[in-house]
Amino acid sequence: MVEINLSFLLRLLADGLLIGFIYALMAMGLTLIFSVLRVVSFAHGEHYMIGGFAAYYLLETFTGLHPLVAILLAGSVTFAIGAVFERIFLRPLAEEKVERPGEYAILVTFGLGFFLQYLTLALIGPHPKKAARYFDLPAFELGPIKATAATLKLGTIPLSATRLTAAVIAVVLMLIMLYLIHHTWLGRGLRAVSQDKQAAAVVGINPLRMSTLAFGMGTMLAGMSGAALVPAFAWVPAVGAPAAVKSYVIIVLGGMGSIPGAMLGGLIIGVVEALGTGLLPDPNRAFAYRDAYGMLIFALVLLLRPRGLFGRQE
Amino acid sequence: MHRKQLLALVAMAVFLMLLAACAQQAGTPQVVRETVVVTQEIEKVVTQVVEVTKEVERVVEVTPVAGRCAPTDPDEVDKILIGATGPLSAPGSVVGGLVMQWSLNIAVKHINEAGGVLGKPVDLIFYDTEGLPERGTAVAERLITQDCVVGIVGEYHSAVGLTMMEVAHKYRVPVVFAETWNDKITGSQYDEIFRIAPTSxxxxxxxxxxxxxxxxxxxxxxxxxxxxxxxxxxxxxxxxxxxxxxxxxxxxxxxxxxxxxxxxxxxxxxxxxxxxxxxxxxxxxxxxxxxxxxxxxxxxxxxxxxxxxxxxxxxxxxxxxxxxxxxxxxxVGLVPALANDVTRKFEAEYRQQFNRFPESYALEAYDSLLIMADAINRAGSLDPDAIIDALEETDMIGAQGRYYFPYGRKNPVPPDEPEWMWHQWPDPAxxxxxxxxxxxxxxxxxxxxxxxxxxxxxxxxxxxxxx
Incomplete structure (x- = not known):
C-alpha cells in the first residue's frame, strides 16, 4: 500500500512541475507558430528530436564545449531547418496561393515530420543515445537538504539533477521569450501579425518575414527543449512523438495561439499526470492511464470553455 | 387534281405506314420482349446460383490453403522464398528488429553457401511490423498471398506474433517464431506454429x-x-x-x-x-x-x-x-562458454558488425531460418503438411544448441505439461x-x-x- 502523506504529495507536485516546465517550453513553440501562421506543425516532435541529437553530437564531437553553447547551437540548427522549410513549403500558404490551405498545411508538416524521423533513423540508427549529465551538483548536506552529483534531495523528495537543469533552462528560455514577445519591436511585430496581417502590413511590418521568423522560433524552442532533455531520456528517432502529442493537448487547453496559455497548460498537464499516477488506488492501472488524466482535464476545459484557458474570442 | 389526289393518297399511305411502324415500336413488341427477357434472366439466375453453390462447397473442402499462392512442387520454383518479420520502426524495438534482420541475412548467406534448400537458393523477404499487431496481420497476409512464401520465420514482439499466427493458421503456412514469448503463441496448439524462444x-x-x-x-x-x-x-x-x-x-x-x-x-x-x-x-x-x-x-x-x-x-x-x-x-540464450561450431561461425560475422557476442534474439533469428531450411530439405517438398511434419521431427544443432520439439501432432502435450509446450523448444537457457x-x-x-x-x-x- 502507498502511504499518502504530505511528503508524497509534495514529491508528486515537484515531479509534475519539473516535467511541466519542459512541456510548457515545447508547447510555447507550437503555439507561437499557430498564432502567426495559423498552422499546427505536425513536425514539432521531430524538431525536438533533432535538437536533442544536435546537442548530443556537438558535445560528443567538440569535447569541452559548454552544454549551454551546445543547447544554443542546437536551437540554431532547428531554427535554420524551420526557417528554410517555412520559406519553401509554407510561403505559398502565406501568399494565399494554395487552394486548400488547411489540408496542405497538415500534409506538408506531416511529410516533414516523417522525412526528418526516417532520415535520422537512416543516418544515426535506432540505438538510443544519451548525453552525459550537463552539470554535476556539488555534494553537500545541509540539514534536510542533501545533494549528490545526480540528485538533490529535499527531505524525502529527490530531484534529478538532469531534470532540474532542464526545467531551469526551460524557465529561463520562457522568460526570454516573454520578454522578446512583449518588450521588443520584433515581438510587437509578431503579435501584430498574429492579430491582423493586413493591418500589420499597413504599418510597415512584413507579414511574410514574420511568418518565417515565427516558424523558425517555434522550431527553435522545440529543438532547445530536446537539447535540454537529451541527458534525461534515452534518445531515439521516435522520441518526439509523445512530447508532440502533449504539446497539441497543451495548446488547445491553454488556448490556441496563447503563450501564457501554453505555459500554464504545460504545468497543469505535468501536475495532473503526476497526481493521477500517484493517487489512483490500483497500481496496475495508475501509470497505464497516465495520458488519460491530462485528456480528462482537456475534455473538461473544452466542455466548459471551448476556446481554452487563455484563448481569444474569434 | 388527279395528280394532287395521287400525291395525297401516297402521303396518306406513307403516314399510315409510319404510324403503323411507330405503333409497332412503341407498343406490342416492347411488351413481348420484356416478357421474354425476364423469363430468360430468371432461368439464367437460377442456373448460376446452383453453380455458385457448388463452388462454395468446393472452397470449404480446401479452406486451409485458399489464397495461399506458394507452389507445393519444388520443381516449379527457381528459388525457395521464405518470409521473415521484425520491428524496424517505432513503436517496435528497432534495435531488436535490425539485429534480427541482419542475423537472418547471415543465415541466408550460410544456407546458400552450403548449397541452398532442395538444391535451390533461399531468398528471404523481410517486412517491418513496427511492433504493431495490425501490421503483423497485414504483412503475414502479404507474405502468404502475394509473395508466395513457403514458410515464415523471425519476429520479436509477442503482440505481433499473436496476430501473425492466426493468419498463418488460416493459410496453413508453417512459422518458426524467434523471439515472441507470450504463452498463447504455442498454447494455441496450431499445427503451423513453432517457437524457439522461451515462453513468458x-x-x-x-x-x-x-x-x-x-x-x-x-x-x-x-x-x-x-x-x-x-x-x-x-x-x-x-x-x-x-x-x-x-x-x-x-x-x-x-x-x-x-x-x-x-x-x-x-x-x-x-x-x-x-x-x-x-x-x-x-x-x-x-x-x-x-x-x-x-x-x-x-x-x-x-x-x-x-x-x-x-x-x-x-x-x-x-x-x-x-x-x-x-x-x-x-x-536468455547461450553463454559464450557453451558456443558450438555453428555459434562460432555466426559469432565471427556478428562481431565484425556489432563487436559483441550475439544476443539471444540474434541467435534465435539465425536459428529460426536454419530450422525452417532444414525442415524443407527433409520434407523434400514445399507442401505445408510435409514441412510441418518435418519440423515436428527436427533434431539439429543450431547456434543455440540442439533443437527439437518434443510435443506435436504425433506426440500430443500430456495433461501434466502446460499447453504451451506444443511445438515449443524446451531448452532455452x-x-x-x-x-x-x-x-x-x-x-x-x-x-x-x-x-x-x-x-x-x-x-x-x-x-x-x-x-
Missing part, C-alpha cells in the same frame, strides 16, 4: 527461482502494458506467490519516457522492495532504470536492481544508465548476470545464476563491493 512462463519460472535464491520477501515488478509485459508480470507474480514471496505490479505504456510518478509511488510503499524487476523492453527500460537509480530506488544496499535483458548491450546500457552499476540482468564495475562489458559481467554457471560463487555481488 519459462522466464517467469527462472525469475522466481533466482529471486527466491536471493532470499527476497517483497518484489516490485515494473512491466509494460503489452502482450509481453502483462502476462509475463502476472506469471512472475503467481510463481513468486507459490514461493511465499509478496509482489506488486506496476504497468506502464510502451515507450514511456518519464517514470518519476511511478518511482515516487514505489518509494512511498509501506515496505522497501528487496528486488525491483524490470519487464519493460527497449529504451523505455533504460529510462526507468536510470531514473530509478537517480531517485535512489535501485540499485541500493536494500534493493536489488534486475534490469531488462537489453542491458546486455553494455555500451548502450552504460551510456543510458550511467548510474546502473550493480544491476543484475537476465540473459536463462541466466542472470551482474555488472560490478562501471563501464564493464557484458562479457566481463559476473554470472550469478544458475549456481552451476556462477563465475564468482555468489547469487549477488553486494552493492558497493568488489568481488
Amino acid at each position: 512462463s519459462m522466464v517467469a519460472e527462472a525469475d522466481a527461482n533466482y529471486i527466491q535464491d536471493l532470499g527476497a520477501e517483497f518484489v516490485v515488478i515494473v512491466a509494460e502494458n503489452s502482450d509481453y509485459g502483462v502476462p509475463a508480470s502476472e506469471a512472475t507474480k503467481e510463481r513468486l506467490a507459490q514461493r511465499g514471496i509478496d509482489s506488486e505490479i506496476f504497468l506502464a505504456e510502451i515507450g514511456t519516457q518519464d517514470w518519476s510518478p511511478i518511482i515516487a509511488r514505489i518509494q512511498a510503499l509501506d515496505r522497501t522492495p528487496d528486488v525491483v524487476l524490470t519487464l519493460v523492453t527497449g529504451e523505455a527500460s533504460y529510462n526507468f532504470e536510470q531514473q530509478a537509480a537517480e531517485a535512489g530506488l535501485m540499485p541500493t544496499e536494500e534493493t536489488v536492481c534486475i534490469a531488462n535483458q537489453v542491458a546486455i548491450n553494455s555500451e548502450e546500457f552504460w551510456q543510458n544508465v550511467p548510474d546502473g552499476n550493480y544491476c543484475v540482468f537476465r540473459k 536463462v541466466l542472470f548476470l551482474q555488472y560490478f564495475e562501471k563501464g564493464q562489458s557484458a562479457d566481463e559481467a559476473a554470472v550469478v545464476w544458475p549456481e552451476k554457471y556462477q563465475t564468482h560463487g555468489t547469487f549477488l555481488i553486494p552493492y558497493g563491493t568488489t568481488p
Whole structure:
C-alpha cells in the first residue's frame, strides 16, 4: 500500500512541475507558430528530436564545449531547418496561393515530420543515445537538504539533477521569450501579425518575414527543449512523438495561439499526470492511464470553455 | 387534281405506314420482349446460383490453403522464398528488429553457401511490423498471398506474433517464431506454429527461482502494458506467490519516457522492495532504470536492481544508465562458454558488425531460418503438411544448441505439461548476470545464476563491493 502523506504529495507536485516546465517550453513553440501562421506543425516532435541529437553530437564531437553553447547551437540548427522549410513549403500558404490551405498545411508538416524521423533513423540508427549529465551538483548536506552529483534531495523528495537543469533552462528560455514577445519591436511585430496581417502590413511590418521568423522560433524552442532533455531520456528517432502529442493537448487547453496559455497548460498537464499516477488506488492501472488524466482535464476545459484557458474570442 | 389526289393518297399511305411502324415500336413488341427477357434472366439466375453453390462447397473442402499462392512442387520454383518479420520502426524495438534482420541475412548467406534448400537458393523477404499487431496481420497476409512464401520465420514482439499466427493458421503456412514469448503463441496448439524462444512462463519460472535464491520477501515488478509485459508480470507474480514471496505490479505504456510518478509511488510503499524487476523492453527500460537509480530506488544496499535483458548491450546500457552499476540482468540464450561450431561461425560475422557476442534474439533469428531450411530439405517438398511434419521431427544443432520439439501432432502435450509446450523448444537457457564495475562489458559481467554457471560463487555481488 502507498502511504499518502504530505511528503508524497509534495514529491508528486515537484515531479509534475519539473516535467511541466519542459512541456510548457515545447508547447510555447507550437503555439507561437499557430498564432502567426495559423498552422499546427505536425513536425514539432521531430524538431525536438533533432535538437536533442544536435546537442548530443556537438558535445560528443567538440569535447569541452559548454552544454549551454551546445543547447544554443542546437536551437540554431532547428531554427535554420524551420526557417528554410517555412520559406519553401509554407510561403505559398502565406501568399494565399494554395487552394486548400488547411489540408496542405497538415500534409506538408506531416511529410516533414516523417522525412526528418526516417532520415535520422537512416543516418544515426535506432540505438538510443544519451548525453552525459550537463552539470554535476556539488555534494553537500545541509540539514534536510542533501545533494549528490545526480540528485538533490529535499527531505524525502529527490530531484534529478538532469531534470532540474532542464526545467531551469526551460524557465529561463520562457522568460526570454516573454520578454522578446512583449518588450521588443520584433515581438510587437509578431503579435501584430498574429492579430491582423493586413493591418500589420499597413504599418510597415512584413507579414511574410514574420511568418518565417515565427516558424523558425517555434522550431527553435522545440529543438532547445530536446537539447535540454537529451541527458534525461534515452534518445531515439521516435522520441518526439509523445512530447508532440502533449504539446497539441497543451495548446488547445491553454488556448490556441496563447503563450501564457501554453505555459500554464504545460504545468497543469505535468501536475495532473503526476497526481493521477500517484493517487489512483490500483497500481496496475495508475501509470497505464497516465495520458488519460491530462485528456480528462482537456475534455473538461473544452466542455466548459471551448476556446481554452487563455484563448481569444474569434 | 388527279395528280394532287395521287400525291395525297401516297402521303396518306406513307403516314399510315409510319404510324403503323411507330405503333409497332412503341407498343406490342416492347411488351413481348420484356416478357421474354425476364423469363430468360430468371432461368439464367437460377442456373448460376446452383453453380455458385457448388463452388462454395468446393472452397470449404480446401479452406486451409485458399489464397495461399506458394507452389507445393519444388520443381516449379527457381528459388525457395521464405518470409521473415521484425520491428524496424517505432513503436517496435528497432534495435531488436535490425539485429534480427541482419542475423537472418547471415543465415541466408550460410544456407546458400552450403548449397541452398532442395538444391535451390533461399531468398528471404523481410517486412517491418513496427511492433504493431495490425501490421503483423497485414504483412503475414502479404507474405502468404502475394509473395508466395513457403514458410515464415523471425519476429520479436509477442503482440505481433499473436496476430501473425492466426493468419498463418488460416493459410496453413508453417512459422518458426524467434523471439515472441507470450504463452498463447504455442498454447494455441496450431499445427503451423513453432517457437524457439522461451515462453513468458519459462522466464517467469527462472525469475522466481533466482529471486527466491536471493532470499527476497517483497518484489516490485515494473512491466509494460503489452502482450509481453502483462502476462509475463502476472506469471512472475503467481510463481513468486507459490514461493511465499509478496509482489506488486506496476504497468506502464510502451515507450514511456518519464517514470518519476511511478518511482515516487514505489518509494512511498509501506515496505522497501528487496528486488525491483524490470519487464519493460527497449529504451523505455533504460529510462526507468536510470531514473530509478537517480531517485535512489535501485540499485541500493536494500534493493536489488534486475534490469531488462537489453542491458546486455553494455555500451548502450552504460551510456543510458550511467548510474546502473550493480544491476543484475537476465540473459536468455547461450553463454559464450557453451558456443558450438555453428555459434562460432555466426559469432565471427556478428562481431565484425556489432563487436559483441550475439544476443539471444540474434541467435534465435539465425536459428529460426536454419530450422525452417532444414525442415524443407527433409520434407523434400514445399507442401505445408510435409514441412510441418518435418519440423515436428527436427533434431539439429543450431547456434543455440540442439533443437527439437518434443510435443506435436504425433506426440500430443500430456495433461501434466502446460499447453504451451506444443511445438515449443524446451531448452532455452536463462541466466542472470551482474555488472560490478562501471563501464564493464557484458562479457566481463559476473554470472550469478544458475549456481552451476556462477563465475564468482555468489547469487549477488553486494552493492558497493568488489568481488
